[in-house]
Amino acid sequence: MAQLEFHDVSKGYKAGDVEVPVLIKVNLEVSKGEILVILGPSGSGKTTLLNLAAGIDKPDEGTVVVGSRDLAGLSEDELTRYRRTRVGYVFQFFNLLPTLTAKENVAVALELLERPDDEEVARALHRVGLGGMGDRFPHQLSGGEQQRVAIARAIVKRPALIVADEPTGNLDEETGAEVFKTLTEVNRDAGSTLIIATHDAKARQHADRVMRLKGGKLEEF
Numbered sequence: 001m002a003q004l005e006f007h008d009v010s011k012g013y014k015a016g017d018v019e020v021p022v023l024i025k026v027n028l029e030v031s032k033g034e035i036l037v038i039l040g041p042s043g044s045g046k047t048t049l050l051n052l053a054a055g056i057d058k059p060d061e062g063t064v065v066v067g068s069r070d071l072a073g074l075s076e077d078e079l080t081r082y083r084r085t086r087v088g089y090v091f092q093f094f095n096l097l098p099t100l101t102a103k104e105n106v107a108v109a110l111e112l113l114e115r116p117d118d119e120e121v122a123r124a125l126h127r128v129g130l131g132g133m134g135d136r137f138p139h140q141l142s143g144g145e146q147q148r149v150a151i152a153r154a155i156v157k158r159p160a161l162i163v164a165d166e167p168t169g170n171l172d173e174e175t176g177a178e179v180f181k182t183l184t185e186v187n188r189d190a191g192s193t194l195i196i197a198t199h200d201a202k203a204r205q206h207a208d209r210v211m212r213l214k215g216g217k218l219e220e221f
């Protein structure tokens with residue numbers, strides 16, 4: 001079953017008076033549980049594509065369908081709910097709150113849903129190999145550990161879709177490989193759908209399918 005579909009999705013941005021196309025009639029179907037890696041150079045539209053899938057941005061043309069619902073048909077409240085409950089986002093710069101501990105950073109995702117659950121938080125941290133580090137602040141963790149906290153935060157609400165935007169962009173090669181491994185293993189356990197956008201070709205070995213963004217088009221790699 002398709003978890004996510006793009007039908008002829010186009011998106012561009014205005015640069016002064018001219019509209020610069022970023023995605024041009026992109027079609028995509030991602031199955032439930034699939035791990036898709038999207039490769040593409042800087043500026044090719046990877047983040048744009050993830051934001052459309054996450055309901056953070058809207059297409060200029062075409063439709064984004066999630067679990068058979070067209071996102072364009074959702075009210076703003078429903079869209080907010082979709083983002084908070086169904087989507088886990090892992091960012092290149094981790095985006096942890098520096099004044100909160102690892103545990104608290106993960107807990108925020110459930111608090112936003114008014115569903116606090118310390119046991120789920122502990123389980124998520126344990127799952128990414130940080131069982132003993134919940135009380136540390138981000139500055140007391142290595143880059144790889146911080147990204148694991150961010151993965152725990154993304155998975156704690158058990159989202160149907162996880163999107164990861166350059167999740168290893170700030171990590172050395174070895175740590176990056178570990179993070180890809182954690183991310184994909186956790187995803188397989190949870191049965192969620194995972195889309196990783198990256199220019200790190202090493203992500204390919206963890207993928208079910210690899211695609212490439214080029215000239216606004218999404219191609220099989």
Ligand SMILES: Nc1ncnc2c1ncn2[C@@H]1O[C@H](COP(=O)(O)OP(=O)(O)OP(=O)(O)O)[C@@H](O)[C@H]1O
Nearest residue numbers: 013014022040041042043044045046047048049199
């Ligand atoms: N909000 C915006 N307003 C104007 N232009 C934008 C906006 N967001 C993205 N763009 C432009 O769209 C193009 C694609 O951007 P996007 O961030 O999707 O690329 P990317 O593949 O993620 O690049 P990177 O690998 O550097 O993160 C770029 O040329 C960028 O400048």
Ligand SMILES: [Mg+2]
Nearest residue numbers: 046047048165
């Ligand atoms: Mg990007």
